[in-house]
Amino acid sequence: MFHGTLASLLRKANTDGCVMYPVGRRASIKDMAESLGVPHTEIHDLRCNGRDADLSHLPGPGEVLELFPASGPVDVTRTTRLRPGFSRGLRFVVDENVAGLAPLLRGLGLDAAYNRAWSDAFLARLAREQERVVLSRDRALLKRSCIAHGRLIRSEHPDEQLREVLNFYSLPDGAVPFSRCLRCNQPLHSVDKKRVEPLLLPRTRLYYQHFKQCPQCGRIYWPGSHQQSMRARYAALGIGCPGESA
Ligand SMILES: [Zn+2]
Incomplete structure (x- = not known):
């Protein structure tokens, strides 16, 4: 059962979020959800037969899974059952398909790394090594296991994308608008x-x-x-x- 906004991400239109999944091979909850169109980064809580479970659990026949989206603004510094907290606060890495977000985030003083030359593999590695949240419209990128925190951006318009990001994450108190280079992300x-x-x-x-x-x-x-x-x-x-x- 995919709750809330997760249901809208299912590849086959399914407004109630209820899916019967054949357990023909040993697949983790992460693999199952992603084969149905929901990247693991979108899942913020889950239960198996009413009990807490994690994304690596291998469901058996008859098990009932419930997957939940974030229930409020996400604080990436907080460790949860499904993912580690980031010790260096909220920092982003921006995928090329949402490149317009980079200067908008930087203008607010937020750290938003972006380079159009970066491959998906490099971007995912950077996210892991530098504890950065990945912002992308590419589900395949967000399926990478080394990405702990990421957000699938829904809108195609940069201003609406910014609204999505600011609604989804708890912003740090210390961000100072117009304190970063809009071009290269360096503090001014x-x-x-x-x-x-x-x-x-x-x-x-x-x-x-x-x-x-x-x-x-x-x-x-x-x-x-x-x-x-x-x-x-x-x-x-x-x-x-x-x-x-x-
Ligand atoms: Zn610069």
């Missing part, structure tokens, strides 16, 4: 205006006093029109960002 450093003045356009030089710079790519940031348009984009999604003086 404050930089003296005199040092970057030759690189600024006349109006920027005139109206803005505080600047930050990416230590990796050298890009300069200030609270100008681009930042304002991102703030408006966040506000339209109901996400407030603390202001920053010019």
Whole structure:
């Protein structure tokens, strides 16, 4: 029985989430769920004949399985029965099929690794080694066992995808909007205006006093029109960002 939103992920349309599964070969609950279209990362609790079970359990004939989605915002730092907690907090790795999420997450100060050149295997390994949550629309990627935390993104539109992510995960208190490079994810450093003045356009030089710079790519940031348009984009999604003086 696939409860709640898990039922909508089943390959064969099945609104009540009830599936009879032939136990013809020894398959774990993880294998069974994934063969029906539900990646293991979407399953946050499960029971077998009314008792707690884990994803590696091999069900026998007549056993009744109940699989549940997350029941509230997921705190990835908390160890649960099905997956380990991440000791370094909420950090993401973004798959190419949801690439638009990377700058939107970075703009909120969230760590979102992304590189279009990364293969699925590399991305999954990075997720394991650096304790990152995988965000993807690719079910096959999320089936990889080494991915502890991941989310199958439903929407095709980056703003709606961001809303999905922010609704699904408990956000850290310490994230500071516009504190990361939108291009390469590095935390920005404050930089003296005199040092970057030759690189600024006349109006920027005139109206803005505080600047930050990416230590990796050298890009300069200030609270100008681009930042304002991102703030408006966040506000339209109901996400407030603390202001920053010019
Ligand atoms: Zn950069």
